[in-house]
Amino acid sequence: MTEPITPQAKLPKLIVVQAFDRDDEGTLFSAFGPEQQQTEDRAIRTARALATKHAGAIAWCREANPAIGEYGEPMVLFTAGDIPDME
Numbered sequence: 063m064t065e066p067i068t069p070q071a072k073l074p075k076l077i078v079v080q081a082f083d084r085d086d087e088g089t090l091f092s093a094f095g096p097e098q099q100q101t102e103d104r105a106i107r108t109a110r111a112l113a114t115k116h117a118g119a120i121a122w123c124r125e126a127n128p129a130i131g132e133y134g135e136p137m138v139l140f141t142a143g144d145i146p147d148m149e
Contacts, residue, residue, distance in 0.1 A: 076126035076133075077105045081112035081119040082144060090117065090146050106140045118143030 080095035093116050099105035102123060109121035120141045125134035136148055 074125070074127060075123055076128075077102055077121070077123040077139075079105050079108045079112065079119070079121045081109075081116040082146065083117045084144070090144060093117075094119075102139055109140045109142070113142035116143065118145045120145050120148075122148070 077099045078096045079099055080097070081093045082090045083093040085091055094112055097108075099108060099121070102121070105121035105123070109119040112119040118141070121139040122136050123139060124136045126132065138148075
């Protein structure tokens with residue numbers, strides 16, 4: 063049985079990498095991901111590598127508990143090239 067998260071408890075961290083390319087009209091589209099990563103360092107390394115092969119790449123994280131629909135504000139760890147606005 064899982065213990066409930068109290069206001070003082072820290073939420074698990076969601077760490078994500080995504081890469082983008084442009085179509086023939088110049089519109090950005092997801093070329094890779096979003097793919098969850100285990101650590102922030104790994105996400106940054108992955109995004110750096112993807113940025114050399116795509117129009118843009120981003121690594122970001124946020125505190126998140128999808129089971130109860132709780133999400134913190136996203137924090138960008140790395141970005142390179144063309145990235146759509148984060149909503």
